[in-house]
Amino acid sequence: MTTPLVEMDGDEMTRILWKMIKDELILPFVDLKAEYYDLGLVHRDETNDQVTIDSAEATKKYGVAVKCATITPNAQRMDEYKLHEMWKSPNGTIRSILDGTVFRAPITIPSIHPSVKSWEKPITIARHAYGDVYKGVELRVNEPGTAKLVFEGASGKKEEVVIQEFKGEGIIQGMHNTDKSIRSFAHSCFKFALDTNQDVWFSTKDTISKKYDARFREIFQEVFEKDYEEEFNKKGLEYFYTLIDDAVARVIRSKGGFIWACKNYDGDVMSDMVSTAFGSLAMMSSVLVSPDGNYEYEAAHGTVTRHYYNYLKGQETSTNPMATIFAWSGALRKRGELDNLPELINFGNQLEGACFDTLNEGIVTKDLVNLMEGVTPTQVNSAGFIGAIRERLAKRLG
Ligand code: NAP
Ligand code: MG
Numbered sequence: 001m002t003t004p005l006v007e008m009d010g011d012e013m014t015r016i017l018w019k020m021i022k023d024e025l026i027l028p029f030v031d032l033k034a035e036y037y038d039l040g041l042v043h044r045d046e047t048n049d050q051v052t053i054d055s056a057e058a059t060k061k062y063g064v065a066v067k068c069a070t071i072t073p074n075a076q077r078m079d080e081y082k083l084h085e086m087w088k089s090p091n092g093t094i095r096s097i098l099d100g101t102v103f104r105a106p107i108t109i110p111s112i113h114p115s116v117k118s119w120e121k122p123i124t125i126a127r128h129a130y131g132d133v134y135k136g137v138e139l140r141v142n143e144p145g146t147a148k149l150v151f152e153g154a155s156g157k158k159e160e161v162v163i164q165e166f167k168g169e170g171i172i173q174g175m176h177n178t179d180k181s182i183r184s185f186a187h188s189c190f191k192f193a194l195d196t197n198q199d200v201w202f203s204t205k206d207t208i209s210k211k212y213d214a215r216f217r218e219i220f221q222e223v224f225e226k227d228y229e230e231e232f233n234k235k236g237l238e239y240f241y242t243l244i245d246d247a248v249a250r251v252i253r254s255k256g257g258f259i260w261a262c263k264n265y266d267g268d269v270m271s272d273m274v275s276t277a278f279g280s281l282a283m284m285s286s287v288l289v290s291p292d293g294n295y296e297y298e299a300a301h302g303t304v305t306r307h308y309y310n311y312l313k314g315q316e317t318s319t320n321p322m323a324t325i326f327a328w329s330g331a332l333r334k335r336g337e338l339d340n341l342p343e344l345i346n347f348g349n350q351l352e353g354a355c356f357d358t359l360n361e362g363i364v365t366k367d368l369v370n371l372m373e374g375v376t377p378t379q380v381n382s383a384g385f386i387g388a389i390r391e392r393l394a395k396r397l398g
Contacts, residue, residue, distance in 0.1 A: 001033040002339050005331055006058045006296075008039045008090075010068030012303035016352060017321045017382060018068045022211040024390045026328060027259045028395060030066045030347055035062070039090055041071045041081050042189040049087045051163065056097035059294050063338055066297040067094075068324065091298075094128055095349060099181075099187035102127050103259070104271050104300050106278035107285060107322055108361050111372045115255075121257030123274050124198065127267025128185045134264055136175035147172045177180035182216055185289035186223040189261045190239070192289050194231055199238040202261040203247035217241060228253030275300065282367050284318035287330060318366035318381045325355055325389070347397075354393035 009018060026032055037055035045052055059065040071077055072089040095102070105124040116150070141147065147163040163172060192202045202220050204213035224232075224239050232239060242250065244266060251260060262270055275284045284300035300323060307317045333348030335341070359368075362375040365385050369377045380388065 001031060001119045001335065001341065001344065001364060003062055003064075003335065004033045004035040005335050006055060006062055006065035007034040007036045007088075008055050008065060008067040008070075009016060009315055010070040010303065011040050012069075012071065012305055013095060013307035013319050014069040014299070014301075014303045014324060015310060016308070017319060017386075018325055020383060020386050021321060021325055023327060024334075024386050025325065025351060025393060028390075029393065030332065031345070037070070039070050041073065041077070041083070041087075044070075044087055044090070045081065045083050045085075048084070049093070052087075052090045052093045053097065056094045059094070059098060059296055060290075063294050064325050064331050064335045065296040067296055069299055069301060069303045071303055072244075094296060095288060096286060098294055098296065099184055099289040100129070100288040100296070101185050101192075101293070102129050102267075102286060102288050103192055104275065104284055104286045105276060107283045107326055108278060109356060111360065111362075111375045112283075112341060112368065113373055114279065116252055119256040119278070122278065123251065123254075123256045124192075124196070124259045125271040125274055126185075126189045126192065126259050126261040127263050128262065129267075130181040130264065131177035132175050132264045135175070136173050138174075139172045140169075141166050141172060142169050144168060145254040147397060149174065163194040172237070177212075177215075179215070179219060183223060185261070186220045187227070187291045188289045189220075190224060190228040190232075190301045191291075191293070193237060193239075193259050194228070194235065196259070197237065198234065199240060199258040200241070200261055201240050201247060201250075201258055203242055203244040203266070205244050207243060213263075220261075246272065271300075279371050280367055282365070283322055285323050285330065287325040291325065295331070295334050297327040297334070299327055309368075316359070316381050318379060318385075321358075321382055321386060322355060322366050325354065350396045351389075351393060354389050354396055357396075358385065358388045 009015060035058055037051055039052055039055060070090045073083055073086045077083065078086055103124050103126050106122045108122050131273055145166050147166060149161045149163055151159045189200050199296040204216050206213040206217045220241065272382065277283055281301045286298050288296040304319050307319045311317045329348040329351040333345050336344030336348065362372065362377045363380055363385065364372065364377045365382065367380050
């Protein structure tokens with residue numbers, strides 16, 4: 001390796017898996033050059049969360065990061081870790097520095113059948129991670145009166161529309177987005193599509209929301225025509241826009257194998273539905289792609305606290321490391337692509353291949369046992385699973 005990979009360590013059970021993955025599956029095979037940031041909650045607290053900011057800045061500098069799941073502190077964690085402050089979600093901090101879109105794709109195998117029979121290939125959800133109801137303001141009104149939407153321009157221009165003449169109690173919500181954020185969302189989606197050779201579907205409710213949702217549609221169309229249409233045509237890829245309700249129906253009837261770009265709320269809801277329908281949260285990988293081409297790979301799940309507490313009690317745990325391994329393989333392959341290192345690209349592919357070999361032979365962690373069809377599963381613990389992958393990886397690499 002020439003350029004360092006930004007390595008962000010994390011918390012609890014995934015921190016245990018992290019070390020096992022590095023020791024067993026990475027270091028014996030790759031001359032790893034990593035810049036290490038410890039995002040474990042203890043170290044975040046010690047550095048007043050500066051380490052999270054530094055790790056995001058390093059990602060901007062080098063372009064590729066791999067991240068372990070981390071605890072987002074709440075009141076209970078304040079006590080448990082004697083924290084100085086309730087630090088913000090590391091993912092939120094990293095996302096706001098890199099300004100990206102989150103792509104989530106299930107890792108699929110032949111013996112785990114999606115609940116939707118027609119799905120043959122994974123569906124990737126691209127969630128716009130800025131604005132709308134997540135940055136909304138709300139009011140409850142408890143008397144008759146007039147609600148208005150008012151804009152006071154810096155130039156002095158003023159615009160006003162009546163939302164509702166209330167005759168009694170009710171509720172009001174105000175939300176926004178920015179052209180800049182929508183544009184970068186569009187760029188991320190089209191870039192990721194070219195990277196992964198998949199069509200892009202985009203859906204909003206622009207028949208009802210003729211200004212707000214329509215602006216999303218307009219910006220996507222504009223960005224597509226200006227910067228991507230030619231390359232899409234060359235590769236035989238398609239950009240397809242439709243209404244969100246039509247999209248839902250088509251997604252269910254589809255064979256899968258495309259990127260579904262979703263507004264913030266749609267992506268929040270649909271990614272949980274899609275991941276569950278494909279089988280297990282432990283088999284969902286996630287990558288944050290910024291408009292200027294930085295990549296941060298991680299598992300979609302959290303630190304698996306329940307398993308960690310069992311582990312601390314000395315009990316055997318069968319936590320699934322697949323999504324975390326795929327974060328490593330994805331990051332190493334991307335590093336290889338950016339630096340033109342065919343061997344590193346091959347390693348990423350072979351590591352994933354060795355995982356599939358293991359699963360296809362029926363060697364699985366506990367969460368997958370009841371999902372397998374057509375093979376008799378053998379349940380192993382995390383170390384046993386990683387050991388089985390290592391054997392197969394060594395064989396593949398000769
Ligand atoms: P979680 O860690 O995703 O785990 C929820 C449950 O899902 C687990 O108890 C387990 O079910 C199952 N599960 C998830 N990943 C698994 C795996 N790899 N193998 C086997 N089973 C798996 O979510 P959580 O318990 O709500 O959150 C725990 C911590 O993670 C929180 O502190 C939260 O802040 C943090 N979190 C971080 C991220 C991130 O860094 N991206 C994302 C989400 C949550 P069973 O118990 O039934 O076995
Ligand atoms: Mg959700």
